[in-house]
Amino acid sequence: MRSIYLLSFFFLPLLVFSQEFEPNYDEAEVPEYHLPDPLIFDNGQAINTAEDWERRRLEIHDIFEREVYGKSPHWDGESRAEVISSTDNAVGGMAIRKEVKLSLIRQGKQVDIYLLMYLPKSNLRSPVFLGLNFYGNHTLSEDQAIRVTDAWIRNNETYGSSENRASEKGRGLRRDNWGVEEAINRGYGIATLYYGELDPDFDDGFDNGVHALYQEERDENSWGAVAAWAWGLSRVMDYLETLEEVDATKVAVLGHSRLGKAALWAGASDSRFAMVISNNSGCGGAALSRRRYGETVGRINRAFPHWFAKRFSHYSENEDELPIDQHQLIALLAPRPVYIASGEEDRWADPRGEFLSGLHANPVYQLLGKTGMPVNEQPAVDQPIMGDIGYHVRSGGHGMLPYDMHQYFNFADKHWKSK
Numbered sequence: 373m374r375s376i377y378l379l380s381f382f383f384l385p386l387l388v389f390s391q392e393f394e395p396n397y398d399e400a401e402v403p404e405y406h407l408p409d410p411l412i413f414d415n416g417q418a419i420n421t422a423e424d425w426e427r428r429r430l431e432i433h434d435i436f437e438r439e440v441y442g443k444s445p446h447w448d449g450e451s452r453a454e455v456i457s458s459t460d461n462a463v464g465g466m467a468i469r470k471e472v473k474l475s476l477i478r479q480g481k482q483v484d485i486y487l488l489m490y491l492p493k494s495n496l497r498s499p500v501f502l503g504l505n506f507y508g509n510h511t512l513s514e515d516q517a518i519r520v521t522d523a524w525i526r527n528n529e530t531y532g533s534s535e536n537r538a539s540e541k542g543r544g545l546r547r548d549n550w551g552v553e554e555a556i557n558r559g560y561g562i563a564t565l566y567y568g569e570l571d572p573d574f575d576d577g578f579d580n581g582v583h584a585l586y587q588e589e590r591d592e593n594s595w596g597a598v599a600a601w602a603w604g605l606s607r608v609m610d611y612l613e614t615l616e617e618v619d620a621t622k623v624a625v626l627g628h629s630r631l632g633k634a635a636l637w638a639g640a641s642d643s644r645f646a647m648v649i650s651n652n653s654g655c656g657g658a659a660l661s662r663r664r665y666g667e668t669v670g671r672i673n674r675a676f677p678h679w680f681a682k683r684f685s686h687y688s689e690n691e692d693e694l695p696i697d698q699h700q701l702i703a704l705l706a707p708r709p710v711y712i713a714s715g716e717e718d719r720w721a722d723p724r725g726e727f728l729s730g731l732h733a734n735p736v737y738q739l740l741g742k743t744g745m746p747v748n749e750q751p752a753v754d755q756p757i758m759g760d761i762g763y764h765v766r767s768g769g770h771g772m773l774p775y776d777m778h779q780y781f782n783f784a785d786k787h788w789k790s791k
């Protein structure tokens with residue numbers, strides 16, 4: 373008996389770990405769950421005023437830091453910016469294109485990130501869409517002047533990366549995904565950088581990328597990679613605030629998938645981002661964890677142990693114990709406009725769970741005098757809705773497509789141009 377007990381003690385976790393993960397894609401199998409109320413303090417007191425919410429907001433942000441993404445450090449280093457290339461003849465002569473090396477320097481260490489910007493030629497300051505890219509700045513344009521990143525990169529045959537290095541082969545292949553031409557035509561700038569320059573996306577023990585700027589003792593609440601990417605977006609925001617061409621009161625932070633998780637956390641942590649856009653961000657992003665539909669907390673922690681605070685793995689197969697759920701991440705963005713987009717076939721990211729997060733953030737938007745999500749039911753495929761919270765489920769699968777960008781520009785027009 374005792375030996376059976378011992379055997380199961382040692383081998384059961386191994387068994388659970390090595391078993392193929394079977395995602396649930398059956399709505400009828402979604403367990404019953406109870407979402408934590410964003411409008412009740414942890415001590416049980418109700419939130420009735422905007423002032424109460426400010427305090428509750430901090431409480432919720434602390435919980436996300438501690439339990440999910442990890443605590444990012446305060447930036448007390450030195451930042452330097454150097455324009456490494458520029459032209460005023462981009463996008464058919466309609467835009468200025470610049471690539472800027474931003475150096476983050478602290479305690480004798482330096483991390484260089486490269487920001488690619490397209491800005492409309494205009495006498496006015498332009499609103500900007502800022503987002504991290506997956507395969508390097510050069511994938512946004514055929515222009516040879518744009519640098520090929522020398523940072524570690526995931527191998528991908530289509531985008532020309534092998535042996536963890538990017539190559540010329542990827543040049544221009546992601547241009548349409550970013551809607552650069554449409555942005556410029558509509559008066560918006562695009563700013564992007566390769567996410568691996570902030571933190572290479574592998575489980576490296578946190579001794580490279582921006583983590584290395586801080587020689588800290590790590591604990592189970594220390595920042596993971598998603599938090600590092602989000603923190604980097606704030607460093608870019610520091611720079612955008614210094615530019616005359618940019619309207620820094622209208623910067624939308626956007627991201628796809630893991631970078632959508634980073635965009636949401638950046639928006640939640642830094643209120644300078646006036647608009648937040650989550651494209652197919654899924655588990656650990658906009659999707660409710662308690663639904664356990666598609667990717668789950670356990671699966672994401674096992675597959676990507678470096679993305680979140682170590683503490684998050686406490687909730688693997690244990691979602692009901694989470695003191696928050698992802699609707700509260702959306703609530704942290706209130707009253708700012710936020711857009712959540714899903715792909716119909718991207719079931720791994722749980723489109724319905726992404727919609728519900730927005731819907732369950734409504735009480736906070738409403739407390740602050742807004743509407744939030746303007747519908748109660750998930751809209752039909754390819755029928756975007758745009759309130760303070762926007763949502764669409766696009767036909768097709770996982771990806772950030774021109775259709776998605778088109779909606780984001782419409783959403784920005786609605787919030788930024790009608791006034």
Ligand code: GTR
Binds near residue numbers: 630654672
């Ligand atoms: C998947 C991961 C998702 C999503 C995606 C991506 O493998 O399970 O959470 O982030 O990667 O970033 O493309």
